Amino acid sequence: MHEIVIISGKGGAGKTSIAGAFAQLAENAILCDLDVDAPDLHLLLAPKNLLQTEFRSGNEAIIDLNRCDRCGLCASVCKFDAIELTQRGFQVAPIRCEGCKVCVELCPADAIDFPERHCGSWYISTTRFGTMVHAQLFPGQENSGRLVTLLKQKAREIAEHDGYELMLCDGAPGIGCPVISSMAGTDLAVVVTEPTPSGRHDLERVAKLCDQFKTKVVVIINKCDLNSDQAAQIEEFCKANGYPVICHFPHDHAVTKAMVKGQVITEYDSGPASQLLEAAWKNMLNILHAN
Template sequence: MHEILVISGKGGAGKTTVTGAFAHLSENAILCDLDVDAPDFHLISQPEKYQDHEFWSGYEASIRQDDCVQCGECLTRCRFDAIKLDNGRYVVDPLKCEGCKVCVALCPAEAIDFELKKCGEWYRSETRFGNLVHAQLYPGEENSGRLVALLKDEARKTAKEHGHEILLADGAPGIGCPVISSLSGTDLAVFVTEPTPSGLHDLERVAALCDHFRVKGCVVINKYDLNTDMTDKIESFCTQHGYPVVGRVPHSDAVTAAMVERKTVTEFDSVMYTAFAGIWNNVLLQL
């Protein structure tokens, strides 16, 4: 089985539009939304969940009031201001607690518990394009990289069960922890960029990240016709560094119209279908 990851150096470049088109065009792929902080692939794939799982990761302190001796040692020691006085009682603010365990270790009364916390949920679903593995991390929670790794493992299991030949993943924006985690086991990263100075800059950094982890990459230039001079600069960069440009996507109002209808652009517009069909074939050739 081959693993294809669609990423970009920033949000809003068109990753999900590209992934949705690929999902529509692929014949036997397991789908995976790895943007666990702000997932949006479900908006166009309209999944029907058949499995719902809790995601537990990291720890959080909590003070047992019956055992607390009101010494204030936890308040003094906490570097994250997660301990506060509330009506004369010392309590933990869960939004500020970083799970460092200092308060637990230094409490003279041993009155602070350190419990595993529920950080989010992950799901197996059916879509009109096939099986989808996706998740939602709760606001402000960490361990997104660990959740991404879990999703990829579960997607591989589902692929093995159903005989899928390709794992197609919609990655997170940027170059942070969830993107690094999503690169593990990836055969090909598809970089989606736009013809702007910031688009080129973000392409450079996400390409450097893939080079560091020795993941092969290719490039899709979205809305290439809005600035052809910048498109030429991006293609020149790609030529110099050996990143194949597998396709150019024209600017089209059909993208927004398709989103409103909760469809992929290839389901909505025949011109975009033809454009993405060629791009998808070029991606498969890179494998």
């Protein structure tokens, strides 16, 4: 089985719209939304959840004010400034707590509890394009990397059991924790960019990350007609680094219109937009299998 992840560095470059179209074009793929923080692929694929599971990961410190002697040691050892002295006594701000257990361990009055943290939920669902594994992290939670790793692992198990040949993942923006977790085991990264200074800058950073992981990169230039100078510079950068550009996709209002209808581009439009994405998909498969 091969694993593909669609990333971009910069948010809003078009990852999910392209992932949706690829989900339709893929013949035997398990689908995975690895943007567990702000997932959107389900808005196009309308998954029916077959299984919902709580995601619990890490712990959080909670001070029991009845047991607390107010010595303040916890606040002084916390490297994350998570413990404040309020009118009621010392309290942990859950949003700042890293779950490191240092205060729990060092508290002389043994007054700090350390329950497991419920960080979100993950799902196995059916969609009109096949099985989908996805999740929703609760707002402000940590451990997105661990949840990404868990989703990939579940998707691999299902793929093995049901005989899928491909795992198609929509990734998160940025280059941090969830993106790094999504790179593990990935054969090919499809990097979506746009011909703007931000698009180019962020492509360069995320492509470098892929190089560190020795993951093959192909590039899609979205809204390619917005600025031909920028597009040419991206083209040059890709050429110099051996990243094939598999699609030049012009700005097209069909993308938003399809989204509003809850459809993927290739369902909504049978014109040039769909043809370009079909060609890109074939192009990408050729590169994947040429490995």
